[in-house]
Amino acid sequence: MLKIMGKAQVSGRNYGQKIISILNGILSIKASNKTSKTEKESTTMNINTSLISNNNSYAGHKPAYIVIHNTDNYAKGANAKAHAKAQHDGNFKGYSAHVYVDDTEAYQALPYNRGAWHVGVNYGGRLFGTVNNRNSVGIEMCVQAGYNYEKAFQNTVRLCKQLMKQLGIPADRVVQHYDVCAKNCPSAIRAKGDWNRFKQLIGAETTTPTVDKYYRTRKSWADSKSQIGAYKSLENAKKEWKQGYTIYDWNGKAVYPVQTSKKAVVLTGKFETQLPIIRKGDSGVAVSVLQSVLGVTVDGHFGDDTEASLKVFQKNTGVKVSGTCGIDSWKRVIEHMKANTHN
Numbered sequence: 001m002l003k004i005m006g007k008a009q010v011s012g013r014n015y016g017q018k019i020i021s022i023l024n025g026i027l028s029i030k031a032s033n034k035t036s037k038t039e040k041e042s043t044t045m046n047i048n049t050s051l052i053s054n055n056n057s058y059a060g061h062k063p064a065y066i067v068i069h070n071t072d073n074y075a076k077g078a079n080a081k082a083h084a085k086a087q088h089d090g091n092f093k094g095y096s097a098h099v100y101v102d103d104t105e106a107y108q109a110l111p112y113n114r115g116a117w118h119v120g121v122n123y124g125g126r127l128f129g130t131v132n133n134r135n136s137v138g139i140e141m142c143v144q145a146g147y148n149y150e151k152a153f154q155n156t157v158r159l160c161k162q163l164m165k166q167l168g169i170p171a172d173r174v175v176q177h178y179d180v181c182a183k184n185c186p187s188a189i190r191a192k193g194d195w196n197r198f199k200q201l202i203g204a205e206t207t208t209p210t211v212d213k214y215y216r217t218r219k220s221w222a223d224s225k226s227q228i229g230a231y232k233s234l235e236n237a238k239k240e241w242k243q244g245y246t247i248y249d250w251n252g253k254a255v256y257p258v259q260t261s262k263k264a265v266v267l268t269g270k271f272e273t274q275l276p277i278i279r280k281g282d283s284g285v286a287v288s289v290l291q292s293v294l295g296v297t298v299d300g301h302f303g304d305d306t307e308a309s310l311k312v313f314q315k316n317t318g319v320k321v322s323g324t325c326g327i328d329s330w331k332r333v334i335e336h337m338k339a340n341t342h343n
Contacts, residue, residue, distance in 0.1 A: 045158040047099065048107045051084040056096035058115035058134055063167050065136040066160060066174045067118065068198070069097065070143050070186035078144040084109040093309040094296045101159050102142040103151035112137060112167060118177075121292050124221040124252050125181035137163060143188050153194065157201045164202065171204035182252070213250045217241060221252045279324040280307045290325055293333050 071083060080100040084107035087096055096116040099108050110116050118138035122128040141156045143149075160174060176195055177185035189195055215237040219226040228245065231237040237247045238256055247256040276286050282302045291298045294309040307323045314321045317332040325333070 061115035070141040097138040103148040123182040
């Protein structure tokens with residue numbers, strides 16, 4: 001007689017084979033339990049909270065939306081920890097996010113009860129104003145040199161689902177930065193056509209929304225506040241058109257008046273020579289343009305915040321750090337504007 005684990009006996013012919021069968025069954029159950037545990041763990045994202053600060057944030061934040069970005073920083077080592085540390089150490093001027101996630105981990109950089117500076121300049125986004133810095137959580141997917149896109153993508157999905165549950169935010173209130181201000185962001189996800197896949201993975205309906213096909217009359221597509229009318233009929237829009245305004249279709253394309261190539265405003269390589277040298281104490285349209293790129297308050301007055309942000313911009317773009325915006329700085333500003341212009 002042979003006892004296995006103090007229980008029923010196994011004897012007789014081929015008892016050795018029976019013992020092996022029992023052991024295989026026990027091992028199979030253990031392996032199954034281990035797999036289930038692993039699968040369960042993979043649905044959650046461990047968020048490192050060691051670099052949380054209140055830098056570049058608003059008080060009184062009530063999160064109702066989640067906005068997905070990616071960093072567009074392809075430098076070596078520009079991962080989640082590096083971005084969270086830069087924000088924690090005060091190296092970001094006029095910008096912040098709540099969580100940074102890469103292909104291996106996630107770092108929270110800001111408490112969820114404080115608003116981040118992440119929505120930015122409006123280029124004609126359909127949700128601008130509805131979604132803002134004071135009611136949304138900003139998630140930045142990091143795209144450092146050599147990163148694994150699919151792992152970063154899946155980690156961003158897991159993080160998003162976790163925050164949806166934690167903060168009570170439904171899937172239909174998870175949006176891409178593009179939806180808010182028409183900036184090409186998250187560019188990596190958009191380049192692969194993966195936004196619908198992202199929405200499906202977080203449990204959202206992905207049926208194509210009905211677009212309200214209105215012709216809108218504005219000074220520029222980005223300047224939604226200047227809008228003086230929205231019309232179903234282009235002919236009706238033309239009747240109400242005023243000098244200094246342009247009529248745009250529902251995709252943001254200018255349809256009236258038709259501009260010739262001679263009249264079209266183009267940012268050329270020499271455009272920076274037509275802009276004034278500006279420094280602290282100056283004011284005007286040029287200052288407002290600079291402020292919109294730097295991500296500081298656009299008030300047209302070159303003050304301390306604008307100077308500090310310009311110095312960081314100059315350092316990051318290889319321009320001599322002076323706090324004065326001259327030809328070299330304008331070149332970098334124009335490059336930035338071209339890269340982020342909504343066509």
